[in-house]
Amino acid sequence: GDSVTQMEGPVTLSEEAFLTINCTYTATGYPSLFWYVQYPGEGLQLLLKATKADDKGSNKGFEATYRKETTSFHLEKGSVQVSDSAVYFCALRRGGATNKLIFGTGTLLAVQP
Amino acid sequence: NAGVTQTPKFQVLKTGQSMTLQCAQDMNHEYMSWYRQDPGMGLRLIHYSVGAGITDQGEVPNGYNVSRSTTEDFPLRLLSAAPSQTSVYFCASSYSKKGGRSSLYEQYFGPGTRLTVT
Numbered sequence: 001g002d003s004v005t006q007m008e009g010p011v012t013l014s015e016e017a018f019l020t021i022n023c024t025y026t027a028t029g030y031p032s033l034f035w036y037v038q039y040p041g042e043g044l045q046l047l048l049k050a051t052k053a054d055d056k057g058s059n060k061g062f063e064a065t066y067r068k069e070t071t072s073f074h075l076e077k078g079s080v081q082v083s084d085s086a087v088y089f090c091a092l093r094r095g096g097a098t099n100k101l102i103f104g105t106g107t108l109l110a111v112q113p
Numbered sequence: 114n115a116g117v118t119q120t121p122k123f124q125v126l127k128t129g130q131s132m133t134l135q136c137a138q139d140m141n142h143e144y145m146s147w148y149r150q151d152p153g154m155g156l157r158l159i160h161y162s163v164g165a166g167i168t169d170q171g172e173v174p175n176g177y178n179v180s181r182s183t184t185e186d187f188p189l190r191l192l193s194a195a196p197s198q199t200s201v202y203f204c205a206s207s208y209s210k211k212g213g214r215s216s217l218y219e220q221y222f223g224p225g226t227r228l229t230v231t
Contacts, residue, residue: 004155032218043117043203043222044156089155099144099163099207099218100171103155 002027006090006104013080013111021075021107023064023090031092033057033066033073034101038087047075047088085111115139119204119223126194126230134189134226136204143209145187146220149173149200156203162187163209194230202226 007022025031032051036044048057053068062077073090090104120135138145146161148171158171162181176198178190187206191198207220 036222043224044205045222046219049219093218099209099220100146100158100161101156101205101220103148103157105153105155 002031002092002094002102004090004092004102004104006088006107008105008107009087010108010110013109015082015111015113016079017111019075019077019080019084019109021088021090021109023073023075023104025071025073025090025092027071027092027094027102029094030068031094033064034091034093035062035064035073035075036089036091036103038089038106040086044089080109080111082111082113085109117204117206117221117223119202119226121226122224123227124229126191126228128195128230130194131190131192132194134191134202134204134228136187136189136223137185138187138204138206138221139185140206140221141184142206142221143184144220145181145204145206146171147177147179147187147189148203148205149198150203150225151200159189159202191228194228196230198228199230200228202228 003026034049035047037047048059050057050066056065064075087106089106091101117138143164147159148156160179162168204223205220
C-alpha cells in the first residue's frame with residue numbers, strides 16, 4: 001500500500017543553519033505531496049505542496065521539489081530560525097473520490113539560538 | 114471564520130466509559146475526517162466522510178463510531194474507552210474533488226483533543 005517514510009528526529013540545528021528533512025514515498029499513480037508543520041500545542045498547518053512531478057512547493061523560506069524518479073519530496077530551508085522549531089510531517093494524497101492523507105511519522109526540529 | 118473547532122481540549126476517561134469528541138467547521142467543506150496521533154506513528158486516519166449522511170472507515174476504525182447528520186459537524190464516539198485509545202485526536206476538513214482542481218484539496222486541521230484513558 002501507499003506509504004511515506006521520513007528521516008527520524010529529532011534534528012537539532014543552530015540558528016541560520018541549513019535544513020534538510022528527507023521524505024520518500026511509495027504510491028501507485030501520481031500522488032500529490034505535502035509538508036505539514038505542527039507547532040507546540042497546536043494542530044497541523046499546511047506548509048507547502050506539489051501536485052505533479054518536478055513541481056516545487058515553497059512557503060516561508062521552505063522548499064520541496066517533487067522528484068518522481070527518486071520518489072522523494074525533501075524539505076529544505078537555507079537559514080532556520082528559532083521560530084521554525086516544530087514537528088514536520090510529510091504526507092501524500094492519492095486522490096480519487098476521497099481525500100485521504102497518508103502521513104509520515106513526523107520529524108521534530110529544534111533550533112537553538 | 115472559526116475554521117475547524119474541536120471540544121474538549123483535554124479529557125481523562127476511565128476504561129469502559131464512553132464519550133463523544135466534537136468537531137465542527139464553518140467553511141462548508143464536504144470532506145471531514147478524524148485522525149489519531151501517536152508517538153512514532155504519525156497521524157492515522159480513523160474515519161472520514163465525503164458529505165452529510167456518508168461515512169467510511171479509515172486505517173484504524175475499531176472502537177470508534179462516527180455520523181454526519183449535517184455538513185458542519187462530525188462527532189467521533191468512543192463507545193467503551195480502552196487505554197490503547199490514549200492519543201491526541203485531530204479533526205480535519207476540506208473541499209472534495211471539484212472538476213479536478215487540486216487547489217481545493219487543502220485540509221484544515223483543528224487544534225486537537227488530548228485523551229487519556231486510565
